[in-house]
Amino acid sequence: MNSAEKLQLQILACKSRMGAIIGTFNAKSGHPGGSLSAADIYTYLYYKEMNVDPTNPKWADRDRFVLSKGHCCPSLYATLALKGYFDWDELTKLRHVGAMLQGHPDMKGTPGIDMSSGSLGQGVSAACGMALAGKMDNKSYRVYTLLGDGECEEGQVWEAAMFAAHKNLDNICFIVDCNGLQIDGTVEEIGGIEPLDEKFKAFGFNVIKVNGHDFDQLESAFENAKSTEGKPSVIIASTVKGKDVSFMENQVGWHGTAPNQEQYEIAMGELEAKLKELEALV
């Protein structure tokens, strides 16, 4: 990836983070922490990796994305809006009565959302079903699913992992957004999921570990996943919960709390400054 391309991705990720702050602020609820940790991954997927067409969201041969950690949808919605699936203004109505953008992803009402999700552990299974359908129909589309590190405490994640490897689903790529925090504390303290890489290896996965905020590393990870045959891949992405909003970074309290007016202004100020900095480099 050349530096101009990388800069574009950084700009889009910054805007995605701004969308998450705008959305949760206007909703007076929602999950900013994990939205901010996943923003670079969404950006990479929708701008670099996935074969999709925002003008034809149900295109049968498209690559699919399932947000298994459904609560981190605010920045996904922002990325989808940036990509052209729907108007950016929808973000200001997030979680409002009658809004297109529900508190957790709703495939029936939101263009670009490939699967309804929100109950942890369930999205990965649906992603496996989509990947299996692709194999049965000899289609070349790929399926991506993002889950949280805390989500890996759910038994269904491992049922799905066993299934994906057993059925040789090399057209699926799990991405774990390892931001280290969950509602009640650190993942280490609450769930004890480590060693996550060894677990996925034991389940038959091609395991790739990256910094989830580094687009070069994400690029080589996704290339590695795509070129791996006969088994599914998992990208274990180290991330920072609350990334790029100073007072939210690595704070467990920002899992599911919306910024108030003052916090909103500080957060947007920081992201706008970062955006300006990036745009100056173009």
Add this chain to the structure above:
Amino acid sequence: MAQVINKATRESFGLALCELAKTHDDIVVLDADLAAATKTGIFKKEFPERFINCGIAEGNMIGVAAGLAAAGKKPFAASFAMFATGRAFEQIRNSVAYPKLNVKIAGSHAGISTGEDGATHQCIEDIAIMRAIPGMVVLNPADHYEMVEAVKAAYEYNGPVYIRLGRLAIDSFNDPDNYKFELGKGITLHEGNDITVIATGLVVNESLKAVKALEAKGINARLINIHTIKPIDREIIIKAAKETGRIVTVEEHNVIGGLGDAVCDVVSSECPVKVTKIGVNDEFGYSGPAKQLLEIFGLCQSNIEKVVEDIVKNEK
């Protein structure tokens, strides 16, 4: 008279799937290591490339079915009713019903007629659980011919459907030449104006025998077969309430949340009449031969006959 077929509805289900799949390439079948018991094994043998054994992981199976449906397949996912609707309740609720995905869930070994396996495998709550999910269609076919048609109707319907299957072989009573399955429509199997018996699933045939025996005793009981518990046929129930003034429901399910409650919901708001529920009285089953258990729990001709007769004699 049509040929009487003695088959468990699970077997009729397996056969019907197989037949339907011959002309419909989008049918895929999932099971959770119970193919031999749910009879999806019949399909597996004929269409191995469209059969997906998910192993003993029902939650994942339902999620995979949801994903397959989202990608254009028409999946039928089967397990025992206990595990399909119990273990995987939330996957059905959130991954199938909420997005209104085209997944058909088959729950076999429903009710106490599961028999010797005992209480852990005798699901008496599946109808209640599935009815409670918004938009879920709940089917409980009563014999071989009805199951075959129900499977076709479930396939044609665009959205989630739960189909209840029985383990015990039972005699058919429908005549395939004159039988028509309409989703959401009850079927009057016997006319009468003294009282109405409304039955579903495996106990419809016992109810039919009971009303025929009652006729010989001068009691004219109407019998309605409710194969679709949701959406329920309100019209046929209200008409029966108005014309006969008294209802007895019969189901191989807990009396809480099943057919009896569904009927009470209808009559209480439109035409309140007394309803007597024959079913499992909020208790767990236990091991034993299926037929013996059905008798002990009163889900047999003699008890249905007695309950109806007592009501008519005491109240009319």
